[in-house]
Amino acid sequence: MAKKSGNVCNRKEFLKRTGQSILGAGVATFACPAFIKNVRAAANVEYRALGSTGIKVTSIGLGGSRTNEPSVLKRAFDMGVNFIDTGRMYAQGRNEEMIGKVIKDFRKDIVIQSKIDQKIQDDAQAMGKSIDDSLKALQTDYIDIMIIRGATSEKAVNNPVVREAFSKAKEAGKIRLCGFSSHSGESHKILRMGVDAKFYDVAMIPYNHAGNFRHTVYGIYSEWDQEALENEFKYAVSQGMSIIAMKTCSGGPLVKGDETRGSYQDALKWNLRNKDVSVMAVGMASFREVAEDVGAMS
Amino acid sequence: MVVHSTNINNIMHKSLFIIWLIIFGFCSEAALAEHPLDKFVLNDNTLPRFKITRGPNYYRPESLWNYINGGALPYLDYGVGDVVTYAGIWGADSLEIVVDVYDMASNLGAFGIYSNERFPDYTYLDIGVEGYITENALCFWKDRFYVKVFSQEDLPITTEPVKTIARKLAERIPDGGAMPQLFMLFPEQNRLTHTEAYLAKxxxxxxxxxxxxxxxxxxxxxxxxxxxIETSNRDEAGKCMNLYSEFLNEYGESKIKHITLGEKAFIGQESWYGTMIFVQKGKYIIASVGLSDTDRAQSQLKSMTIGLPKSD
Incomplete structure (x- = not known):
């Protein structure tokens, strides 16, 4: 899609100002400066530390695979979001290419997470190629976080081939952090294995107020022990690992008190109360969803 | 008593036999029942050099998540129904090839998902209605089906096996599907080939x-x-025009300006795309997005409105 030439609302200046303020802070909330408010809709953004890495991410991030529309991504970045999740497998790499176009003028201000398909987890060469393809598509020479997607067993978490591929990529400066995602109802057990492996920096885990997700589109159902999962989050964080939450809206809107209709913004706010979660990858497919989801940080 | 007991035994035996026949009949029928996509599962008889090693596995909209995870969302947007996938090895080199066949339930659905995954710089092939080949995949659409044939190895080593399998699959799909007629209305000047796309939402x-x-x-x-953009009727188109002009007024670079074109038209500036012109005619909205030469944009939009089908 075409891009209008020009700056992104003095975004770098905005990030420079706010970034200086948040150094050293684990969790901090900042209102956009007045000049931003004049140009864009106001958004308070909250930054959290990504483990002990020194990287700061907004507590609400973008799940990039949900849209093919670059203007929606730009809107979220304009509102201060600085984290985006994508994957080599999304739209055959096209999602990464779109993201690369949108962020190329402010790449260093964005924390990119991409994924390697677990189908190639036994082939270090294929994994290396996947990382190279992601770098090319994203128009960058480094990716902040690379994860192996869909770890559902100890084998995936402790696969020496995966470790070799990630280690080589780190040594080459192609990725900064590595991790895994898990979608199963036993994610807390997978997470413990991943933490005890003492190799990974991040884990991407389903987490929402319902303690389950019946995907709003697929209808597929998975549930977990909320208390056990949150305990594992604490354990992970205590060991220096960071939690990235997904399926954050898949538990449905959160209905409070006597309300008859809940809201997805409240569902996200429920997640935000857990400071063990560094960032949530939230799918945003429209301008309205961007406003609602980013607004949860306010 | 003995006679009576024998009769009872006979009746019981006959009854059990009938029950067994019914159960066996059901089981056999179930075992023999073909999945609608089984015709796309290529076996040794049809391709002697290809041997299936995994699958076939079948998915429905509610389970596609298990196969392609978050990648399933767009398929659902375009109305995916049944899906079959399997893997096999080809020839003495044991090249692994994976086949995915998506029944998108309609020509438009198949074209829609296909058009949203392709790139204009791919190498296009004469297969199905349209198809292309990438470093390690051949994809095409035909009738209501979207087909992908992957290889773990990079081409060209697997080019011929991938093409052979894809052509065999294409033969099994009835002729059908064509590029939507509305694409005939679009200007030819500066048009990039293979960029036509259908957007469901x-x-x-x-x-x-x-x-x-x-x-x-x-x-x-x-x-x-x-x-x-094809809406349901003129009123709906008018509402969409109003909503988009409100959006540009709130988030655009400047307030919209109304212009004389079609039944209703305006020009505005969007943050990512730049200049936008929206024109309504009947239930249709036509738009130029990002073309800074507004005179050329209006001229081409005018030509497009002339060719639009009549609508209330």
Missing amino acids: NVLGQEFLSNAYGVNYKSGDEEYQFYV
Whole structure:
């Protein structure tokens, strides 16, 4: 899609100002400066530390695979979001290419997470190629976080081939952090294995107020022990690992008190109360969803 | 008593036999029942050099998540029904090849998902209605089906096996499907080939804009698009026009200006795309997106409105 030439609302200046303020802070909330408010809709953004890495991410991030529309991504970045999740497998790499176009003028201000398909987890060469393809598509020479997607067993978490591929990529400066995602109802057990492996920096885990997700589109159902999962989050964080939450809206809107209709913004706010979660990858497919989801940080 | 007991035994035996026949009949029928996509599972008889090693596995909209995870969302947007996938090895080199066949339930659904996954710089092939080959995959659409044949190895080592399998699959799909007629309306000047796309929803990131046909253009360094959005009726189109003008007024670079074109038209500046012109005619909205030469944009939009089908 075409891009209008020009700056992104003095975004770098905005990030420079706010970034200086948040150094050293684990969790901090900042209102956009007045000049931003004049140009864009106001958004308070909250930054959290990504483990002990020194990287700061907004507590609400973008799940990039949900849209093919670059203007929606730009809107979220304009509102201060600085984290985006994508994957080599999304739209055959096209999602990464779109993201690369949108962020190329402010790449260093964005924390990119991409994924390697677990189908190639036994082939270090294929994994290396996947990382190279992601770098090319994203128009960058480094990716902040690379994860192996869909770890559902100890084998995936402790696969020496995966470790070799990630280690080589780190040594080459192609990725900064590595991790895994898990979608199963036993994610807390997978997470413990991943933490005890003492190799990974991040884990991407389903987490929402319902303690389950019946995907709003697929209808597929998975549930977990909320208390056990949150305990594992604490354990992970205590060991220096960071939690990235997904399926954050898949538990449905959160209905409070006597309300008859809940809201997805409240569902996200429920997640935000857990400071063990560094960032949530939230799918945003429209301008309205961007406003609602980013607004949860306010 | 003995006679009576024998009769009872006979009756019981006959009854058990009948029950067994019924159960066996059901089981056999179930075992023999073919999945609608089984005709796309190529076995040794049809391709002697190809031997299936995994699958076939079948998925429905509610379970596609298990196969392609978050990648399933767009397939659902375009109405995916049944899906079959399997893997096999080819020839003495044991090259692994994976086949996915998506029944998208309609020609438009198949074209829609296909058009949203392709790139204009791929190598296009004469297969199905349209198909292309990438470093390690061949994809095409035909009738209501979207087919992908992957290889773990990079081409060209697997080019011929992948092409052979894809052509065999294409033969099993009845002829059908064609590029939607509305694409005939789009300007030819600066048009990028293989960029025609059907967008089911969230057009330009707006929930109120759906069912759109778009084509990409490039002039010098400037990239732009034209869209035809088909709404349900004139009133609906008018509401969408109002909503988009409100959006531009609130978030655009400047307030919109109304212009004389079609039944209703305006020009505005969007943050990512730049210049936008929206024109309504009947139930249709046509738009130029990112073309800074507004005179040329209006001229081409005018030509497009002339060719639009009549609508109330």
